[in-house]
Amino acid sequence: MARVILPGVGSFGAFMRALTDNGFVDALRAATLTKPVLGICVGHQVMAELGTEGGTPDGLGLINARCVGLRALGVAKRVPQIGWRVIEARDSKELPPFFSVIRGRSAFFCHSYALDSAPQSSVVEVDYGVRVIAGFTSGNVTGVQFHPEKSQRVGQDFFAAWLRATE
Amino acid sequence: MTAVRILAALLLKQAELVRSSDFRVHRVVGDPFLQLDRLVEWPVDEILYLELPSSGSWVASRLDTGRRMGSTEVRGSVLVDEVARRCRVPLAWGGGIRSLADAERLFAAGVDKIVLTTAAATQPELVSVTANRWGSQAVCVGIDYRLVDGLPVTYVDSGQTPVRGSLAERIRHAEDLGAGELLLHAIDRDGAATGMDVSTIAEVLEISSLPVIALGGAGSPGDLADAAQLNPGAVAASNLWHFSELVAEAVRREFSRRSLEVRIL
Numbered sequence: 001m002a003r004v005i006l007p008g009v010g011s012f013g014a015f016m017r018a019l020t021d022n023g024f025v026d027a028l029r030a031a032t033l034t035k036p037v038l039g040i041c042v043g044h045q046v047m048a049e050l051g052t053e054g055g056t057p058d059g060l061g062l063i064n065a066r067c068v069g070l071r072a073l074g075v076a077k078r079v080p081q082i083g084w085r086v087i088e089a090r091d092s093k094e095l096p097p098f099f100s101v102i103r104g105r106s107a108f109f110c111h112s113y114a115l116d117s118a119p120q121s122s123v124v125e126v127d128y129g130v131r132v133i134a135g136f137t138s139g140n141v142t143g144v145q146f147h148p149e150k151s152q153r154v155g156q157d158f159f160a161a162w163l164r165a166t167e
Numbered sequence: 168m169t170a171v172r173i174l175a176a177l178l179l180k181q182a183e184l185v186r187s188s189d190f191r192v193h194r195v196v197g198d199p200f201l202q203l204d205r206l207v208e209w210p211v212d213e214i215l216y217l218e219l220p221s222s223g224s225w226v227a228s229r230l231d232t233g234r235r236m237g238s239t240e241v242r243g244s245v246l247v248d249e250v251a252r253r254c255r256v257p258l259a260w261g262g263g264i265r266s267l268a269d270a271e272r273l274f275a276a277g278v279d280k281i282v283l284t285t286a287a288a289t290q291p292e293l294v295s296v297t298a299n300r301w302g303s304q305a306v307c308v309g310i311d312y313r314l315v316d317g318l319p320v321t322y323v324d325s326g327q328t329p330v331r332g333s334l335a336e337r338i339r340h341a342e343d344l345g346a347g348e349l350l351l352h353a354i355d356r357d358g359a360a361t362g363m364d365v366s367t368i369a370e371v372l373e374i375s376s377l378p379v380i381a382l383g384g385a386g387s388p389g390d391l392a393d394a395a396q397l398n399p400g401a402v403a404a405s406n407l408w409h410f411s412e413l414v415a416e417a418v419r420r421e422f423s424r425r426s427l428e429v430r431i432l
Binding site: 009010011012013014042053054077078079080082083084085086104105106108110111112113128147149150151152153155156 | 169170171172207212213254255256257258274279280298299300301302303304305347348376377378400401430431432
């Protein structure tokens with residue numbers, strides 16, 4: 001197995017229970033040591049230490065973050081956030097190619113929760129009244145809140161760049 | 168203001184794509200995949216398939232698609248699997264979903280969100296169970312309504328059965344159950360192209376903080392823009408997509424002309 005992709009759709013608590021009950025948790029943690037891992041939507045959220053959807057379930061704990069409701073992050077607009085939003089860089093640091101190729105273009109978001117912090121390395125954000133984490137990459141682990149598989153050409157460009165970057 | 172989604176609602180009856188009016192008159196306009204394949208190349212923000220109840224039957228076959236008309240079988244897989252496989256934009260699915268197994272089947276196929284209309288009224292626990300498992304963002308509650316003496320009356324069973332309770336009560340109920348979106352569908356504007364019911368849409372946006380998909384009545388890009396100016400989650404049309412040339416671009420142009428945000432491609 002060369003790479004691991006952990007896709008959505010799901011609720012944090014139910015998703016973690018399914019991973020735990022099927023014995024995936026240790027395998028996923030081990031995989032991050034040697035293989036590129038990409039989480040999408042809830043697959044990105046469960047990389048946090050814990051969530052607040054469906055109780056306060058433990059996450060995989062791959063990054064130092066929590067997954068909290070958009071309201072708790074200060075979002076005043078309609079929740080869930082459902083729509084196409086522009087991917088923006090958090091700061092002037094250089095982005096990996098799979099983020100730079102989609103920067104300034106729109107990807108599809110559909111979520112009520114988001115990470116409250118992300119590793120300092122490379123972070124992209126989305127402006128939904130307040131800035132919300134749209135994706136991060138740190139070592140082998142990359143997570144995206146948006147749905148590249150539903151984002152037409154933008155998503156295809158993201159996947160192509162991620163596959164090249166992790167060859 | 169954030170970009171309001173522009174959504175194509177594709178209506179299926181016995182697995183054929185139909186044009187609809189007043190929830191009663193349905194005319195086959197073509198193969199569900201041919202239209203999908205066009206739409207996913209366009210700047211359409213989301214696609215919603217709504218399965219209408221079957222009545223009567225017909226038997227025919229299409230040699231071009233290898234699909235038996237009226238059958239949900241397509242080259243050995245069922246229609247939703249084939250749709251989800253081809254769909255590269257967000258995909259919502261509604262119509263006839265009555266059990267957790269139905270929901271499970273659709274999500275397993277790759278549907279992002281299901282729409283529960285009749286079930287939300289007759290077996291509300293299905294809304295909460297689905298929201299707990301797949302998240303609120305994956306459950307949209309459909310509210311079909313007609314204006315009777317100027318007041319909205321909501322219906323289930325494809326517009327056949329009126330539901331007790333006001334529009335506001337139905338919305339609150341959907342919110343309490345954990346729905347993440349509302350599909351507001353104006354029955355008396357279905358297929359009428361008389362413009363969208365902006366006053367009821369505005370009323371719903373006032374009542375709820377959920378994203379709302381407004382559907383029914385759009386006969387032109389301007390009609391969609393009228394509703395988009397209220398800043399709901401999404402504006403939707405069905406028939407418009409079948410009969411107008413390059414309609415997605417026309418809608419985007421009309422939005423831009425009125426300084427409404429559209430998706431940056």
